[in-house]
Amino acid sequence: MHTKTAAVFTQNNKRYDVEKIRNDFPILKTTVHGKPLVYLDNAATTQKPQYVIDKENNYYKKYNANIHRGVHALSQEATEAFEESRIIVKKFINALGKNEIIFTRGTTESVNLVASTYGRENINEGDEIIISHMEHHSNIVPWQMLCQEKNSKLRVIPINDDGELIFEEFEKMINKRTKFISVVHASNSLGTVNPVKKIIDLAHSHNIPVMLDAAQAVNHLPIDVQELDCDFLAFSGHKLYGPTGIGILYGKVNHLDAMPPYMGGGDMISKVTFEETTYNELPHKFEAGTPHISGAIGLGAAIEYIEKIGLENIARYENELLIYATEAVSDLTGLRIIGTAKEKISVLSFHFENVHPHDVGTFLDFEGVAIRTGHHCTQPLMKRFNIPATSRASFGMYNTKEEVDLLVAGLKKILEVFG
Ligand code: 7TS
8 A cells, every 4th residue: 555645835835725726626526427526637638717717707798899809898808808818828938028929729720830831931842850759649740741741851759668758869860951840848648748948959059940849738847938948839728727729829039920821811911902911910910810719818817827826836746646646556467657757747647458448447437537548649659659548647736645546446446347
């Protein structure tokens, strides 16, 4: 039996009050199949605090209007709230200016935007783009499509058996044909935190721009884009306790300025005639059409909520949960942890020798425990580990050691039934 680790303290030495946090999330009171919900699928999407739900609701209840185009009071109020969220995001990742913050539908759209604009403009025949073996499909396929179109080459940084990038191989891969690098900051399937600063520094010494997929990093690790010096960074609101359908593309202003627009339409123009169109200034050049206004407002609220607790406090607490859970499952017969990197976010992927992940997921669901099973949109990574899928428990700021115990109890029952 594993031992309980000590209470986690925040930076100012207060106890991390997980019960208080749980009370802010109405869905955590739900029951599933008659059992209290144990939600351990946070890498897929996080739950939303009442604060975020209220902020989104208030927009629809009190000042619903389209933005940027109305002189009437509601439109101005909506515009202000939308633009205030942009400023919240800017501060959250420490961007230089708010014109570097583009609202998109999420990480997937942000990567596609860069591949379709910067990529189409700058990648040519024979050029090379580097990604890693642990990318989510959304940071593989857009680059693959670009490579097919341009007759350029996609190169892949290999990983070791712990699920860490092999940096020396990356170093060897860089050559004068390398024109772009896009890597995941933290892996959704393994939990690995990549040495992104080291990657960026090396790439920049060869004048190669770097994009970071921060979908899984942004809610676990404080991010400072100026300190990292990344050229682009993408994340999704829904993994950050905010709404679905809204996300961010950060880009350095010099890149964004030089890039052609992604989509044409309203709001992204400054003047249109049938002969010619001139484009709006940043960030609006990349925000054609009516955006997800309530989503942007909700995302701003989610960041405010997180900042009240403190991302570093959350990260420390989640790390405790990860250590606790890793120790607890290590005793289980036939269980292999997939992703044993030294530095990890709170993602625990595993594979049972004799039980299919789908059975693990279904069985746990009947215990009220929600985990994710499958390839997690990282099929090449599954192939690397010679498995079709993993079972993945991923912890958020509101999970508890008692919930980890319920997961482990469920896994023990599975071993009794299937083992
Ligand atoms: N990149 C990473 C690292 C991700 O984990 C995900 C989503 C995406 C990109 C795509 O984000 P989206 O918001 O545009 O869909 N990951 C997962 C997951 O692990 N399970 O469900 C979605």
